[in-house]
Amino acid sequence: MKNLTLYIIILFTISSCTSPPKHAGLYFSFLPSSETGIDFKNTIIENDSTNMFVNEYTYMGGGVGVGDFNNDGLEDIFFSGSQGSSKLYINKGNFRFEDITLKAGVSTDSWCTGVSIVDINNDGWPDIYVCVSGKVPGSKRKNLLFINQHNLTFKEEAAEYGLADTSYSTQAVFLDYDKDGKLDMYLLNHTLNDNRPNDIRENKVDSNSIAGDKLYHNEGNAPGMNHPIFKDVSKQAGIIED
Numbered sequence: 001m002k003n004l005t006l007y008i009i010i011l012f013t014i015s016s017c018t019s020p021p022k023h024a025g026l027y028f029s030f031l032p033s034s035e036t037g038i039d040f041k042n043t044i045i046e047n048d049s050t051n052m053f054v055n056e057y058t059y060m061g062g063g064v065g066v067g068d069f070n071n072d073g074l075e076d077i078f079f080s081g082s083q084g085s086s087k088l089y090i091n092k093g094n095f096r097f098e099d100i101t102l103k104a105g106v107s108t109d110s111w112c113t114g115v116s117i118v119d120i121n122n123d124g125w126p127d128i129y130v131c132v133s134g135k136v137p138g139s140k141r142k143n144l145l146f147i148n149q150h151n152l153t154f155k156e157e158a159a160e161y162g163l164a165d166t167s168y169s170t171q172a173v174f175l176d177y178d179k180d181g182k183l184d185m186y187l188l189n190h191t192l193n194d195n196r197p198n199d200i201r202e203n204k205v206d207s208n209s210i211a212g213d214k215l216y217h218n219e220g221n222a223p224g225m226n227h228p229i230f231k232d233v234s235k236q237a238g239i240i241e242d
Contacts, residue, residue: 031230037097040079040087055135055188060170063127065115070152078128080112090152105154106146110134114171118183119121121227125150129158129185135192138166143187145151147194147227162230165214168192183220189213190238215239 033039042062042235044050050175052058063080070076074091081087084131086108089097099108120127123149134142143165146160167189174183189210215237216230 005022021148031095032186036095037075037099038089038094039099040078040081041084042079042082043084044082049135050166055192057133057168057192060190061111061133063113063115063131065117065128067117067128069126069148071125078106078115078117080115080130081108082111082113085109086112101151104152105156110140110142110144111136112144113169116168116174116189117170118174120145120174120183121147123148125149128154129163129172129174131172131187133168133170133190133192141166141168143169143172157227161227162232163216165216165232167214177215178217180218182220182228184218185216187214187216 001137001166008208015151032050043148044059046052047153050058061080061082065078065080067077067078067093068075068087072091074093077089078088079237084186085101086106087099087101088102088104088106092098112130112133113133114131115193115237116129118127118129119125121127127148128144128146130144130146132141143158143163144156145161145163147152147157148154163185165187167187168191170188170190172188175184175186176182177184189211212234214232218235219229219231221227222229
């Protein structure tokens with residue numbers, strides 16, 4: 001009887017040692033790019049004009065947006081790029097993705113920051129709004145709006161929608177703030193025009209401040225257009241830097 005008991009104890013001990021580890025609570029598994037096909041890197045190369053001393057927002061960016069851009073039931077991924085192009089990866093299933101950036105028409109050459117996925121024209125297909133920043137002229141700092149063409153291609157139409165904002169933008173959020181059934185847009189901004197950006201200073205309490213956030217109201221579809229037009233209503237709404 002003693003030998004049987006000892007045998008059971010030894011067998012139980014061996015079984016416990018060889019059992020796969022059990023993870024309590026939240027647990028993730030790392031999948032390398034060789035398996036997923038996602039090899040995006042938002043690499044920042046510093047120089048005398050791009051560094052933390054002259055621009056405290058140097059490492060702000062690398063936004064990520066997730067949406068089913070071809071309505072196949074699988075979530076795809078859009079990465080915004082700072083010094084390099086943004087990338088769009090389509091989900092092929094089983095954690096495998098394909099880079100379709102060039103053929104989708106979503107490559108960028110701006111310093112892109114935040115990404116918002118929104119069906120902005122209410123056609124049942126998700127679109128991509130990309131915020132832009134960087135110490136460049138306003139003409140090269142326009143936010144981008146990639147409209148889904150329903151065939152894994154996109155058309156940039158921020159200006160047509162009234163959303164080609166040239167502020168130093170961080171992130172946009174779409175919401176129906178006035179409860180009229182149409183999505184409006186709140187834009188979070190910062191400033192890069194100060195020669196000494198890291199100094200503590202008084203805020204400019206003004207809706208026209210460079211760093212002031214913006215509120216865009218959805219005016220609905222303009223006559224002869226099949227998409228909404230947005231209007232900057234920051235001043236009227238009391239959106240100021242305080």
